[in-house]
Amino acid sequence: MMEYGKIYDSLNKDEPWNSPHNAKILNYKLPEFFCPRDTNKDDLSTSYIAIIGPGTAWREDGPVKLSDLPDGGKLTIMAVEVVDSGVHCAEPRDITVDEALEGLKTGKGLRISTVHNNRINILFANAAVCPLPARMPISLWKKLLAGEVKDIDNIEEQIDKSASDIVDISVYAPPYEPGKWKIILGAIVWLLSVGLLFHRALKSRPKPVKIEIAKDPVG
Numbered sequence: 130m131m132e133y134g135k136i137y138d139s140l141n142k143d144e145p146w147n148s149p150h151n152a153k154i155l156n157y158k159l160p161e162f163f164c165p166r167d168t169n170k171d172d173l174s175t176s177y178i179a180i181i182g183p184g185t186a187w188r189e190d191g192p193v194k195l196s197d198l199p200d201g202g203k204l205t206i207m208a209v210e211v212v213d214s215g216v217h218c219a220e221p222r223d224i225t226v227d228e229a230l231e232g233l234k235t236g237k238g239l240r241i242s243t244v245h246n247n248r249i250n251i252l253f254a255n256a257a258v259c260p261l262p263a264r265m266p267i268s269l270w271k272k273l274l275a276g277e278v279k280d281i282d283n284i285e286e287q288i289d290k291s292a293s294d295i296v297d298i299s300v301y302a303p304p305y306e307p308g309k310w311k312i313i314l315g316a317i318v319w320l321l322s323v324g325l326l327f328h329r330a331l332k333s334r335p336k337p338v339k340i341e342i343a344k345d346p347v348g
Contacts, residue, residue, distance in 0.1 A: 162218035182226035184275035202254030266292040
């Protein structure tokens with residue numbers, strides 16, 4: 130379906146995905162499995178990992194029909210971004226809901242993460258890719274993974290910014306934000322500008338005329 134039928138047909142389905150025969154065929158970087166922003170990726174590990182478990186599109190008790198998912202799959206997560214996953218795109222390795230929540234708490238291991246500042250792309254079962262905030266409470270992530278969030282489009286309004294379990298899953302440092310230094314530097318520039326104008330005004334002011342008074346009386 131992704132126009133890689135020749136590669137799929139040449140695989141030996143009776144062997145492990147990384148058997149000598151299959152590994153030779155799969156030694157190819159399929160661009161659809163890699164985040165274009167992850168420019169540091171030089172191996173064949175995918176940027177996207179499936180989430181499995183209760184409430185997801187991948188259940189441990191068997192396959193799920195799209196018609197069985199709430200709201201036509203709009204609320205059900207299928208795959209998430211994972212930076213430096215170390216997982217080949219053909220490797221049958223996923224993240225369970227419990228592992229995902231644990232990774233959010235510890236920030237270690239195979240975990241939900243993104244190279245994008247402030248945003249992470251999530252694939253839902255209805256084939257929609259939704260950018261969600263990278264800073265969210267773990268409690269909200271738990272609801273998302275369980276398919277309990279009813280309005281994905283207004284997810285930012287559901288974030289409790291005072292929550293103690295907020296995590297930022299952007300793995301690279303956000304761009305520099307001057308903050309208070311911007312105000313301080315602006316004040317310094319303003320003072321220098323005012324001082325320069327004041328100095329020029331003093332220099333351009335006409336000099337007073339010096340009048341000498343004769344000491345001898347006028348006869």
